[in-house]
Amino acid sequence: MKTKTFPHGIHPPELKNLTEEISLQPMPAPEKVMIPLLQHFGAPAKPLVQKGDEVSLGQKIGEGQGLFSASVHSSVSGKVLSVDSFHHPGGTPVPAVTIANDGQDKADTDKKEIKNPFSLSPEDIRDKIKEAGVVGLGGAAFPTAVKLSPPKDSPIDTIIINGCECEPLLTSDYRLMLEFPDEILKGAELARIATGADRIIVGIEDNKKKAFELFQEKIQDYEGEAVLLKTKYPEGAEKNLIYAILRREVPRGGLPFNVGIVVQNVGTAKAIWDAVSTGKPLFERAITVSGQSITEPKNLLVRIGTPFQAVIDFCGGLKEDGNILVMGGPMMGLTQWTPEVPVVKGTSGILAWNAPAPGTEYSCINCGRCIEHCPMALVPTQLAKYVQFDKLPEAESWGILDCVECGSCQYICPSKILLVHWMRLGKNKVMSSKQKKSA
Amino acid sequence: MATKSIGQEYLKGLWDENPVFRQLLGMCPTLAVTGTVITGMAMALATTFVLIFSSLVVSSIKKLIPSQVRIATYIVVIASFVTIADQFLKAYFYSISEALGPYVPLIVVNCIILGRQEAFSSKNSVGRSLIDALGMSSGFVLALFVLSAIRELLGAGTFLGYQVMGPWFKPWIIMILPAGAFITLGVLLGIALLIESKTKRSQ
Amino acid sequence: MSLSSRMIIVLTTVGLISGGFLAGVAKLTEERIALNIQAEIEEAIAEVVDNAEVNQKVYEEEDLVIYRELDEEGALAGFAVQATGVGFQDKITLMFGLDASLTKITGLTVIDQNETPGLGAKIEDWNSFLQFWENKDATGQLTLRKPAARTPEELSAAEINTITAATISSKKVLEIVNLSLEKVRQLIQEGKIAKEEQDGD
């Protein structure tokens, strides 16, 4: 069958066979959860509980502040031990609520099931999603309610459900698609209603044929189609996905709604359905625990706030040789220095393996491979040099802010230059100098 | 400025403010006529002549000139001395003059000369201007000598026209061509900067 | 005195003094410069025509000058032809001698050239090039010998040697000579150059 794709990109080893046939398994809630109040894009949520409070499962413990913030809910029932700063997978400590699990999973009583969620108005759907603290589960953790409220002058015609999971090793989205196809599609339908779009397109890479065939069949009941995409990294990056499926280019600095599209990850779609139909807040998520140094790789449903250590122990522990611990995929994930960090809403995987010593770094030999593979059609090597020699205006005019940090350039670079790190440095510097200017 | 002794005033042109190596002035003749030591030295001496006499004239009439026309006046003065040098070479050293071609008249636009008038002679006494001109000229002579000696030695195996390299030596013709001139001067500039940074560090 | 008039006066005065001064210098050196230029020509002629003592310019046009040469006794010693043409890089000006009968090239010298040093510039060099130009047949076209001969004796009367690795420059010199030879022959036919001095010349 013919597959769709985008220009450039790379083919890293997939390594999905470790977990792709392993069903999602709920992991028992740990004795103690640390729930960071910052698990999203914007400012930290305002704590609603204090030390000593009793909380129930799904109780809101942090209120989102401002437009891009999302509320946080308890993932267990029990007693609040402290509200204090704690390690966060992002690297720097953030305020977090530590709760001792009483093992009861006492749920909030006033959450009610809704008979016919599809009859709700778009506003109601968004409110329920916002109330449940749903954020994008692909990794960026952008509040979903915001994403579903596009400005009036940009009519949305298509909801794209992103089932690419192009990162190596990760399989939790794949398992979700196989095990919860109806929930995903219902969630997509709700998103369609909320945005007033005409159709739903599910994009799935061709290394997940089984899921594709399932969705091709199930989507008959909805307005839309399932699209098979070539297995290529980063097929799941929003702008590339949109280009691959619809040949629309999201303008520079713009968002998908500029071209009439909203993209939702499959996990998010399921969370939308859960939030709207049963009022279940986002307090657990599917993750993949994998990598050569994990004794028993698994796909798990994990409570938010569970320490990595508990998750790894549940998977048989870490092998001796593991020297790198990553949250997310190997291409865009974040390294963790301590397994004490908790699972957050943006955690799509916990990976550990034995990373070989980095090869010698050579100076750029202008081979042009980074250009050949950059999905955004940037010139990474030149950008990195501009940053290195502190020529920020040049870096900006060559499009450093368009970099999505997918890592394709650095993966392919024969000189082993830390291109993505330079890009991040450059983006950060450009942004802060811009802020200074506008201030 | 007045604190500089006469010796210092002279010596600064040799190294600290060497017109070629430090100020990158007068590069055109430096590159163009240094194929052999003889042409290089002829050029350097002609430039010295023009520089010294223009400095003398400019510093002695500096008070008479309104600033709006000072550049024009300097140019006329310089051009006159250049013409004299050119005519003299044509009359008494015809072959050298032929070899130097249009570069003798071009002394008139040598930045060293105009620059010195503007920066020094127009503000200083006749005596100081003379010393300054001598110093700058010596620096220029030095630079041209080094460059032309290297180029002639490698490019023809000779020095001042005398064969100094043995018969085993194959002349590097590139050295007397533009490419060799550029590369040699580039390397020399690098060496000059290296020496400078080394001496600075040791101080 | 206003600034404007001062500006005008100063510059005019400087111009006046400089003009006078330069004219004086020019006067002093003029003669010697002219002599130098003439000496260059005479030297070149002496190299290509034996026993030439008196030079008479008998023909002149752009790129071609012909001198008639008389020896000490006033007898015809030969002709010297100065010709200019395009070489490998730039113009070449050369001078060659013809014997009194206008049938033989007695020698060649190069007055001005800008060929590649070490290569084409060898057209100035006696050993590599000029020595092969003595006693060449001037009645027809000269041709190039390649690969080069080592001694003049190896060449035939109408053959010219090539400089190793500078074929084009050698060829260009040959072209200039061939072309001007033709011109000379034509001029003789038209009677513009005579072996004897003509009236009013």
Next chain:
Amino acid sequence: MTDKLFILQSSPHFRDKDSVPKIMYVVIIALLPAVFASLYFFRLKAVGLYVSCLVACLVTEAIFLWVRKKPLQSLGDGSAVITALLIAMTLPPTISLELAVIGSVVAIAIGKQVFGGLGYNIFNPALVGRAFLQTAFPVAMTTWFPPATLSFDTATFATPLGNLKFEEAIAQGTLTPLKDLFWGNTGGCLGETSAIALLIGAIILFSKKTIDWRIPLGIILALSVFTGIFWLANPDKYASPVFHALAGGLLIGAFFMATDMVTSPITPKGTWIYALGIGFMVGLIRLFGGFPEGVMYSILFMNTFVPLLNRYSRPKILGERRKES
């Protein structure tokens, strides 16, 4: 367990296995067929040239690395070896070893290290070395002798292109047969004579995707079109495009020198302009210039354009709007 230290780094955490030394060694392997061909055709003379160029290049590189306090391991990246091989392969077999050494030193010092070493040079180092020799010792660089496979009937021997340019080879009927050009049974620089050996190397390069296919294609295309037009117009005076493609340094230049990653453009559009420019200029020099061969000058000349090409052929960023028409 808690004391275990994990690596801290920015994403991505996977790396492709290809590396600079690997790329360099592929190029070296691809050069080997031509090296063996030259050893066969020029015997001991070739051995001497290869050895002296290799030693001179590596020693010069090592001195610079030492002086600039850079790790000496980078000697092992293979780039200096490539430069040494290429410079030896573009020398006439008659040249004396000390000139080969001078060329090698210049190539590494002036052609590469003054710019900061690997990756920073603007011009192809081997060609800088060769151009230096060509200009410094023009006679030595244009004296040839025939390969060992031909009998010595003359002291010197003209290259096929020299024959074409200076000896009116077409009119005389002495134009080198294409068969000899193909196998390499003719005069010329060490490594450029055998087309078949170079083509085998090219196949190796393509199979490993080490070079940009646009460059050789563009060069040969432009040269063929240029020479083809004149050949069709007057086959008695101008040689065929096939002759031009096989003769002289075109193949080694197109596959091994113009494709040098460091000195060729990084964008596809720039690469096309670069390649076509080289091919056109080779034709121009061969047909109308003062030299029989123009590959070296053409590549160096186009090298000077590379920074401009890179700058003005930046690809269109995804989502970048072209000027509205």
Next chain:
Amino acid sequence: MELAAIFISAVLVQNFVLYYFLGICPFLGVSKKIDSAFSMGLAVTFVMSITAVVSWLINNLILIPFGLDYLQIVSFILVIASLVQLVEMFIRKISPPLYQALGIYLPLITTNCAIMGLALIAALNEYSFVETVIFGFSSGIGFTLAIVLIAGIREQLDLADVPEPLKGAGIALIVAGIMALAFNGFIGMLT
């Protein structure tokens, strides 16, 4: 010589910068950025074209008829200097944008040996009027080509690990040397 030959020669073979070493000061000074190098090149081309015309007129209408060859230097430099200054002031008055793009480079050109060299070489080669004009224009183009190329290279070298003492003029001169080598390929093309 044919006009085309003069053009090719002045642009490629006997390039003012790379062959005659004229205009080295701006070649080194204003070649750090491509944009300013290009403007400089345009300004030089413009002034060279004008100079060619004016110097030919002076030389052939005044100096030679009156036997004042020895006044060439003085009169050329005076006329060039004043002309450039007038043009500069004029442009500044009538078109500020043009002045920004071009005019600010004009004073730099006054004492640029390339301009004076142009007048002298044209006189030395005894070019006709049309030849002189072509020569002036194409020399300017040649200068522009050289300075823009080296500016591109120097922008790239800003991002390179050039040894400290060679940074700036040193490496620029070496690049110029290699460029001169590369331009050698055009030798012999005009004949």
Next chain:
Amino acid sequence: MTEILISIITMTALGFLFSVGLVFAYKKLKVEEDPKIEQVSEALPQANCGACGYAGCRAFAEAVAKGEAEVNGCPVGGEDVTSEIANILGIEAPEVVKQLARLHCRGTHEAAKDKGPYIGISTCHAAHLIGGTKQCSFGCLHSGDCVRVCPFDALHMGEEGLPVVDEDKCTACGKCVDACPRNLFELHPVSQEIIVFCRSLDRGAASRKACKNACIACGICARACPEAIVMENNIAVITDYKKISPDKIPEIEKCPTDAIGRLHKDTNEEEKEEEKKEDEG
């Protein structure tokens, strides 16, 4: 003789024409502009050599007048021209209280614990982007971004891994303040001796675990000198330096982690310490 006459006439005419042209241009074509540009331009050598990187002296003068170029940007003119330009522009450093850059961290290699092996660009800013290499998220990253930006060579990395300020060279330009991704530099008057050498907002236990010299918010200093020091967000803050009376200093110096104290220890104390070391050695 006529020749000389012609020559004189020609030159005189040229000079006259030229000067008239100049006068005309001077009067008619003059464009109004900042008089400083003219003055600076006057002061310059007018060599128009382009060595300054600008298109001629005029362009340089404009840049100087606009403040885009440094007054010492003309390599030809040298010191005299520089001082002249400075005079024209009236640039003279106004009298201000001398300030110096001070580092607010004592997280030496030894004191502050590493997270793990770092593989990345060796600048503080780059390390900071991935959370930093130290367990303390507030302290010095030891890669010397501040040293690299210092235009006066007044900073160097000390043996213990922290940047050291050379008080003689520091001009309080503030470059290091901007460069530090963790805002560890601050400008203080030279006279301020008591400084809080920590910026960690972690709770005491966490701070202490990450770094031996961290402020653990024990409050000893605040109790000793409540009028000038308070505890805020788990860190001691000096609210008003002037209110710290000298007799309180020994109390303040009782800080258990050396996170607050005097910048320079007394000389005799230092000597004592050295003696101690010698005795031990």
